[in-house]
Amino acid sequence: xxxxxxxxxxxxxxxxxxxxxxxxxxxxxxxxxxxxxxxxxxxxxxxxxxxxxxxxxxxxxxxxxxxxxxxxxxxxxxxxxxxxxxxxxxxxxxxxxxxxxxxxxxxxxxxxxxxxxxxxxxxxxxxxxxxxxxxxxxxxxxxxxxxxxxxxxxxxxxxxxxxxxxxxxxxxxxxxxxxxxxxxxxxxxxxxxxxxxxxxxxxxxxxxxxxxxxxxxxxxxxxxxxxxxxxxxxxxxxxxxxxxxxxxxxxxxxxxxxxxxxxxxxxxxxxxxxxxxxxxxxxxxxxxxx
Numbered sequence: 001x002x003x004x005x006x007x008x009x010x011x012x013x014x015x016x017x018x019x020x021x022x023x024x025x026x027x028x029x030x031x032x033x034x035x036x037x038x039x040x041x042x043x044x045x046x047x048x049x050x051x052x053x054x055x056x057x058x059x060x061x062x063x064x065x066x067x068x069x070x071x072x073x074x075x076x077x078x079x080x081x082x083x084x085x086x087x088x089x090x091x092x093x094x095x096x097x098x099x100x101x102x103x104x105x106x107x108x109x110x111x112x113x114x115x116x117x118x119x120x121x122x123x124x125x126x127x128x129x130x131x132x133x134x135x136x137x138x139x140x141x142x143x144x145x146x147x148x149x150x151x152x153x154x155x156x157x158x159x160x161x162x163x164x165x166x167x168x169x170x171x172x173x174x175x176x177x178x179x180x181x182x183x184x185x186x187x188x189x190x191x192x193x194x195x196x197x198x199x200x201x202x203x204x205x206x207x208x209x210x211x212x213x214x215x216x217x218x219x220x221x222x223x224x225x226x227x228x229x230x231x232x233x234x235x236x237x238x239x240x241x242x243x244x245x246x247x248x249x250x251x252x253x254x255x256x257x258x259x260x261x262x263x264x265x266x267x268x269x270x271x272x273x274x275x276x277x278x279x280x281x282x283x284x285x286x287x288x289x290x
Contacts, residue, residue, distance in 0.1 A: 002220045003153045009216060010190075011146040013197045013209045014139055018094050020204055021136075024116060025101055026086040028109040035084035044104030055100045059088065066091065094143055098136050118203040120175060122168060131163060135196060138162045142193055154227045156188045162196040181231040189229030 029038060037043035041052045063071060063082055068091055074083045082088065089101065102110070107129065114120075114127035119135070121128040141160040145152055164183055165176025182192045194213070201209045217223075 002216070002223055003151055004149075005216050007146040007149065007152050009209065009212050010142060010152065010194070010197065012212075013201050013206075014143050014146070016204065016206055016209070017139065017197070017200050018097075018143075020116075021102075021113065022089045022092070022097055024113055025097070025105065025109070026089040028112060029085050029101070029105065032106060032109065035086065036080065036082065038085055038088075038101070038104070039082055044101075045106055047100070047104040052104070055104070056082075058096075059100075063088075094140060098140060102133070102136060116203070117200055118175065119165075122166065122171075122174070128165075131165065134163045135200075138193060138196065142190075142197075152190060153223065154189050160190065161188075161192050164192075182229070189227060191225075191229030194228075 029043070033040070033043035039056060041047070041049055044052055044055075047055060060082060064075075066072070070087055071083060071091060074080075074087060089097065092101070110129040110132065111127045114129045114132040117132065119128050119132045120126070138160050141157065142152075144150075145155065145157075145160070164179045165174075167176060167180065167183070168174040169177060171177070179195070182195065198210060198213070201207075
């Protein structure tokens with residue numbers, strides 16, 4: 001039951017991220033190239049001419065066969081051979097969105113998406129599109145696992161493990177420093193992905209996801225956090241063997257945003273967490289920030 005509930009929570013967060021990405025991509029493409037700009041090769045500069053031809057042919061085939069009400073309405077009402085981008089993008093699978101529209105979009109659009117999601121480079125005000133590209137692939141892998149009921153809670157899959165932001169310990173405001181606990185070789189399992197998902201959802205002001213995850217961990221305190229890839233915190237807390245839930249700790253301001261610290265606890269007495277660890281970027285107890 002734990003794994004089933006975890007997969008549901010993870011998939012729900014992924015869908016929220018996916019909807020945001022598709023909506024923003026449609027908006028930016030429409031502003032840049034027009035509602036049908038994607039049908040022209042110069043509207044999708046990231047695709048080769050052959051890739052673009054194949055993509056449009058596949059989209060046209062799927063469009064004519066689709067029974068989705070919005071596409072049926074457009075076919076019946078308008079004579080355009082394909083629908084505008086804001087209708088089409090919502091009908092695409094995540095894989096096709098990533099393979100066709102994210103890959104094909106102008107780099108400036110990709111940088112804008114990364115900026116909206118708080119994925120920054122070490123240059124002030126400049127986003128890191130390459131890191132977003134890698135994270136989108138991690139999301140694709142996790143999406144498939146959760147949708148097809150693969151075991152998730154202790155899954156070790158390098159393709160799902162996100163690349164961490166670079167470390168700049170001398171810069172106290174650098175967002176990537178919060179990922180320090182997951183740079184350890186022994187940090188395996190889905191914890192890195194869950195942390196990345198949590199970070200992206202916080203950029204979208206989606207807070208219920210964390211509450212759902214914390215509630216799940218509270219209901220199943222016996223699951224060992226280290227097998228999920230979270231840092232062990234026994235050296236920071238009273239001794240105990242069972243895994244306990246996350247708890248918010250220490251608010252701090254980071255680059256104009258409010259971040260929380262979420263500490264992992266191992267000690268529990270009669271089902272209640274009994275300690276709160278000070279969370280710092282270098283502490284193994286500092287796991288999530290939002």
